[in-house]
Amino acid sequence: MPHREFFQVDVPAHPNRNPALHGVHVFTGEASSGRQALKRARKGYDRARAAHRAGRQIPIGRPGTWAARGLRPGWELDWSAATVDLWMP
Structure with missing residues (x-):
């Protein structure tokens, strides 16, 4: 099993x-690399956005998965400017 650490992904946002x-929309979760953390954050956001658009409740992630706890309708995230760091509680 690959070694996993907690990462923080900060994504600039604007209405x-x-x-x-x-x-800034902040995501945290486990990943084996910064690149994987960014992919997982984006996937969690995309799932939340799709659920919101379909009128469903935003899915809450299971342990080990990434999720968006909330959305700001009308705001756009700038994924190209996202930063990834090890998460320090």
């Missing part, structure tokens, strides 16, 4: 209607 505003 579509006012790009001057900005924020």
Whole structure:
């Protein structure tokens, strides 16, 4: 089994209607590398966004999975500017 560590992925965000505003959506979870952490964060976000668009409850991740705990409708995440670091509680 590959060694896993906890990572934090910070993704800049802004509302579509006012790009001057900005924020950061933070994801945390286990991964074997920073690259895998970014992929898992994106997948968790995509699942949450699809559920929200379909009118379903946002899925809560199981242990070892990544999930988005909430969404800001009308905000866009800039995945190309995301940063990944080891998570320090």
